[in-house]
Every structure is written in structure tokens, then in C-alpha cells.
Amino acid sequence: MQRQPVLSVRGLTKTFGPVRANDAVSFDVGAGELVCLFGENGAGKSTLSACLAGLHSPDGGEIVLNGEPVRFSTAADAIVAGIALVHQHFLLVDDFTVLENIVLGHERGLFVNYRAAEKKLRALCRRYGISVRPDARVGDLTVGERQWVELLKALYHEAAVLILDEPTATLDLQESRKLFRIIDELKTAGVALVLISHSLAEVMRSDRVVVLRQGRVVGERATSETTPQELTRLMIGREVERKHRGSSRPGRPCLDVEHVTIRRPGGAPILDDISFSVAEGEIFGLAGVAGNGQKPLMEAIAGVLPFSSGRVLIDGELLADLDVHGIQKLGVGHIPEDRLSEGLVGDFSIAENIALGSHRDVFADGHFLNRGAIRVAAAVAIADYQIAAPSAETRARALSGGNAQRVVLARELAAASRVLLANQPTRGLDVGVIEYIHDRLIEKRAAGCAVVLASSELEDLLNLSDRIGVMFQGRLMGIVDARSTSIEEIGLMMAGQKREAA
Structure with a gap:
């Protein structure tokens, strides 16, 4: 029984x-x-x-x-x-x-x-x-x-x-x-x-x-x-086709990170002398166990986190004197690790969150917001990213995790004309949306954007990236060609084994 x-x-x-x-x-x-x-x-x-x-x-x-x-x-x-x-x-x-x-x-x-x-x-x-x-x-x-x-x-x-x-x-x-x-x-x-x-x-x-x-x-x-x-x-309700990344023809260097170091108040480094370059039309993957420096590295490039030494350049322009908004205006989109606490304002509507970061220029009408333009942009984002919500006026905190992430993706992919910093962009999303996001990353690469992608899914990094840098305790252990490396090799580097850059 x-x-x-x-x-x-x-x-x-x-x-x-x-x-x-x-x-x-x-x-x-x-x-x-x-x-x-x-x-x-x-x-x-x-x-x-x-x-x-x-x-x-x-x-x-x-x-x-x-x-x-x-x-x-x-x-x-x-x-x-x-x-x-x-x-x-x-x-x-x-x-x-x-x-x-x-x-x-x-x-x-x-x-x-x-x-x-x-x-x-x-x-x-x-x-x-x-x-x-x-x-x-x-x-x-x-x-x-x-x-x-x-x-x-x-x-x-x-x-x-x-x-x-x-x-x-x-x-x-x-x-x-x-x-x-x-x-x-x-x-x-x-x-x-x-x-x-x-x-x-x-x-x-x-x-x-x-x-x-x-x-x-x-x-x-x-x-x-x-x-x-x-x-x-x-x-x-349908088959999902997992697409391969295809071929890539990177152009000239777009993003240069040179000897960037960030130290804690006590002196220990969070990031330790990080250097790499990402070309336009290239996806540069970041692999590593969570907490080994991927997040502060992304935030340093985006201007969120100040660094102790080193420098970052986009198309040869030094970012040292620019704030987050100034860096964004250069064509930088930043998808943060935590969508709700870092990517959205919970009490703002979907439309208001879509406008964030561009509200002083793209969506400005003199000293006021262009509400009509914001409504149009929100409607396009909701349709393109299939954001399930009663309306564009729905508060962000009322959204499911996946729908909240789609709002962040819609805003940051639109902002990223030169550089896209994507930290765990598909975390917590279903396979259909993951497929869609992967396609968008490939489109960004094809359009000449330099993409930095951090993901805990090593297979995704291998399928999408052109090169992969591996982080361990705030250091870059090496850079490998995604076409010739293996999960085993990356795993050793994630555990602290140093490798010379490819």
C-alpha cells in the first residue's frame, strides 16, 4: 500500500x-x-x-x-x-x-x-x-x-x-x-x-x-x-538547439587592463597585478571558483571599484578620471553578479530601471525625463526579452529572478556598443533564455564589441569564448585558447597551477 x-x-x-x-x-x-x-x-x-x-x-x-x-x-x-x-x-x-x-x-x-x-x-x-x-x-x-x-x-x-x-x-x-x-x-x-x-x-x-x-x-x-x-x-514546448560559437576574427585591441591591483584596508590584495587585453569582436572568458577576483575585476573596469595601482583603457582612452556614468558613455555595459541588489532598484518600475544610467542623456528632455521615450524603450525590452510582467510600471522587486535578470540584460546589452562586462549573465535562467542570451553575446561579438564573460559554467565558457583567463586568489594564472584547452587544464589553473599566457 x-x-x-x-x-x-x-x-x-x-x-x-x-x-x-x-x-x-x-x-x-x-x-x-x-x-x-x-x-x-x-x-x-x-x-x-x-x-x-x-x-x-x-x-x-x-x-x-x-x-x-x-x-x-x-x-x-x-x-x-x-x-x-x-x-x-x-x-x-x-x-x-x-x-x-x-x-x-x-x-x-x-x-x-x-x-x-x-x-x-x-x-x-x-x-x-x-x-x-x-x-x-x-x-x-x-x-x-x-x-x-x-x-x-x-x-x-x-x-x-x-x-x-x-x-x-x-x-x-x-x-x-x-x-x-x-x-x-x-x-x-x-x-x-x-x-x-x-x-x-x-x-x-x-x-x-x-x-x-x-x-x-x-x-x-x-x-x-x-x-x-x-x-x-x-x-x-519545442526543441532547443545549442549553437556553437562559430569562428571569430578579432580586430584591434579595444579593452586594455594593465597591472591592475586592488588592496584591502589591511594591505592584502583582492586583485594582484592583473593584465590582459580584449580585442573588438572577441569574447574573453573569465574562469575561476567564486570569490577569486572575478567580481572586483569587473567592477574595477566599470568604475564601480577604485583600484590601488595599474590602469584601464578603452580604445586607448584612460579611464582613471571617469566615473561610472562617464565609462558607460564610452559604450560599456556591465551585467553585475547580483541582479537584485546591484543591477536593479527594487522600488523602481521596469521602465525606470531600463532608463537607469541613460536618464541624463538618452532619456533626457532638457531638465526633465522623456517619459515617452522611456515607455517606448521599456515596451521594446519587454517584447524582445519576453519579460513576464503585468506592465512596464511593475516594480522590479515584484519580478521573478529570471525576469529581473532580463531587465538588467536588456539595459546593459543596449548600452554595450564597445565593451560588455557580463558577470554570470545566465545564472538562474532556464535553457530557453540561456540559448537566447548566448545568441546575443555572439551578436555583440560579431558587431565588434569586446566581451568579458565570467561564468561558473565551464562548458559555456569553452563554447562561447575565444580565449579564457583563469583567476585564482585574485591573480591571473594564465590565458588559454578556448579551442585547444580542456576542462581539466582549466581546472588545474583554478586550483592555483600557473600557466603562461597563450
Whole structure:
């Protein structure tokens, strides 16, 4: 006789104005089972998980937990009932410590026993091999470390149902493997797990896959009885053709980075004597484990982060005396690593975010904004990038992660006439959008743009790049020809093995 599911979702429906984000969604999750919710950005996965975690109230249907219908007014209600959500976009307080974030809203009563809480937290860290200091200020952590804090918040409650929303989006390969070892331990312990992921390799590690399209369930498959190709067809309703990068004929040097060094206040280098050149019509890949200097390098070129020594030139023009806006006016687009905290203003509309950076010139009408031009640009961006939103006036913070990234891409690709700095541009996006973004990067190269692409996906770097520079602890370990190198060679350099530039 089949066991009763730990979690059952029956006909769950959720609407936002005219948009039906979830349309009569039904599925089950059993104890010790990993069920993957698979679908395009905007298919309703994050909305569904928010309903299960008490962040949204469903408009219809029911949630059944251990055979009993439940309704949650708040996230705290869901946590008490045994459902925990590891958020894709971190709900952490930067000025609080790791420990304070984990006990925030969890401990009841007037006083919190921080000594006992820290003891429990350290035990969790030891058990699962997570290296995060309880007394560390969250605002000082890397993006990957913040992801571990989100997971620790859920593990702290010993939830019966754990929902993981794109948990590896900010983790490197080694950390992602660690996460799945933790998932396997939780399965063995009988936890019911729901995974939201765009990575087909991760999807295929689940027990069952529930495929969503436009808010509805369009298929459900046992992973052992399906293929990545079938799941992709179900997800987007067509075949996806993965294009190769084709040939490239780089022109004259466009971007020159010469001996750039950035030092921490204590003197240790964040970037250590970085030099390379990117030609017009070339894609220069940056490989490396997260936190090895890719982000500060991009920010230094874009003018966001000042450097201690060295210089950067675009078409021979020194950038030393230019601010971010001045560098952008030279034709530089910058796709940052974190789309919500660095790429968008959450309280601004889609249209206002599209205009950011160009509001003082392209979208200016004397001393005022040209609202008509902004509306036209936003309409074009929404259509071209298939941004799922009720209107161009929708606030950025109301968008799903994938749709938020599309807004950033639309603005920065339009700005990048000479140089495009793309830091993890496809992170957290579905395969259909990844295909589209890859095509756009190739188009930028063909148009004579110098593209610097940082990605945690080594296969993408090999397929798209002409040359690849490998970062380790803020240093450039070497530059290789993408056509003749291998993942193994790049992996050795990522681990600190020096190689002369090709």
C-alpha cells in the first residue's frame, strides 16, 4: 500500500491582478523524496513555493500536510508547521550576524538563549561541513556564503518539508556537490524535499520532476523514465538547439587592463597585478571558483571599484578620471553578479530601471525625463526579452529572478556598443533564455564589441569564448585558447597551477 505523502498540493491557484501565476497546480512529495519543479522563468515556480512557505495566500486549492489541510497567514506559521524555504533571493539582514539572522523570528519569548542557539548552529555546521562563522556580519559575506546561511536557517528548524529555490545559483561546482551530499543526507533522514532548478544535471538527480509552463502543470515524470531532452521539450514546448560559437576574427585591441591591483584596508590584495587585453569582436572568458577576483575585476573596469595601482583603457582612452556614468558613455555595459541588489532598484518600475544610467542623456528632455521615450524603450525590452510582467510600471522587486535578470540584460546589452562586462549573465535562467542570451553575446561579438564573460559554467565558457583567463586568489594564472584547452587544464589553473599566457 502506498504511503501517505508528507505534502500534497491540490488545485493551487494564485493570481496577481490579470496574471495567473499558478493555475490549478497539483503534486505530491513523500518522505525521503526529492521532487523537482522544472519550468521556464515566470512559469510560477517561485510563486508556488512562496504559497507553500506562507509568503503568499493561495486564491484557490489547498495545501495538505501529513493528511491535514493547512492554511498559513505568515511564513512563521509555515515554519511552525514544518515547512521551510531556502530563498533564491536572500532574506537576510546585512547588519546582523549569521547567528542573529538564523534566530531572527525563530526563537520565541522575550529573551533569546544565544549560547544554546550558537551551540546548535555550530553543531549543524560541523555535521554538514559548512564553514560559516556565527559571529560574522552577513553584509561582509560572499554571495555563496549567504546561500549557506539561508540553508542553515532552514536546517536549524529541522523541517519536515524543505523547499530549495535555485540553491546552487550562487555556488561553485565544489559547493554545489557539497549541497547535494547534504540533500542526500536529508533524504535518508526522511525529509520531503522540493527543488527548483534550471540545471538539467541537478534536475536529473531528483526522484520525480513536475514540469510547469505558464503556471500550469504540463507533465510529471519519474526521473528514471525520462531524459533531459524530453523535459526541455515539455518545459518550453519545442526543441532547443545549442549553437556553437562559430569562428571569430578579432580586430584591434579595444579593452586594455594593465597591472591592475586592488588592496584591502589591511594591505592584502583582492586583485594582484592583473593584465590582459580584449580585442573588438572577441569574447574573453573569465574562469575561476567564486570569490577569486572575478567580481572586483569587473567592477574595477566599470568604475564601480577604485583600484590601488595599474590602469584601464578603452580604445586607448584612460579611464582613471571617469566615473561610472562617464565609462558607460564610452559604450560599456556591465551585467553585475547580483541582479537584485546591484543591477536593479527594487522600488523602481521596469521602465525606470531600463532608463537607469541613460536618464541624463538618452532619456533626457532638457531638465526633465522623456517619459515617452522611456515607455517606448521599456515596451521594446519587454517584447524582445519576453519579460513576464503585468506592465512596464511593475516594480522590479515584484519580478521573478529570471525576469529581473532580463531587465538588467536588456539595459546593459543596449548600452554595450564597445565593451560588455557580463558577470554570470545566465545564472538562474532556464535553457530557453540561456540559448537566447548566448545568441546575443555572439551578436555583440560579431558587431565588434569586446566581451568579458565570467561564468561558473565551464562548458559555456569553452563554447562561447575565444580565449579564457583563469583567476585564482585574485591573480591571473594564465590565458588559454578556448579551442585547444580542456576542462581539466582549466581546472588545474583554478586550483592555483600557473600557466603562461597563450
